[in-house]
Amino acid sequence: MERVGWWYYMTQRPPAPGAQPKRGLLKYFEYENRLYVEAIGRFAWGSVVYDRPLTDEEIDDYELVPMPENQWENGGYKDEI
DSSP states (O other), X not given: OOBOOEEEEEOSSOSOTTSSOOTTEEEEEXXXXXXXXXXXXXXXXXXXXXXXXXXXXXXXXXXXXXOOGGGGGGSSBGGGO
């Protein structure tokens, strides 16, 4: 499968205007409820997908958590977005 995006979990707030970087945003997924994501050991409000890797500053500023590489088999591929 072809990787077409970089995925990040939103652990502090749901996706919304101004809640995540705009540049390169391909798609966002807002969960109905805050869900526990075992792969990162925390709860998340949703996830966002970008056409580029975010900078460390963007990740820190928006309090995002990158999807672990071992999760790419469950998401982050062309079929998903």
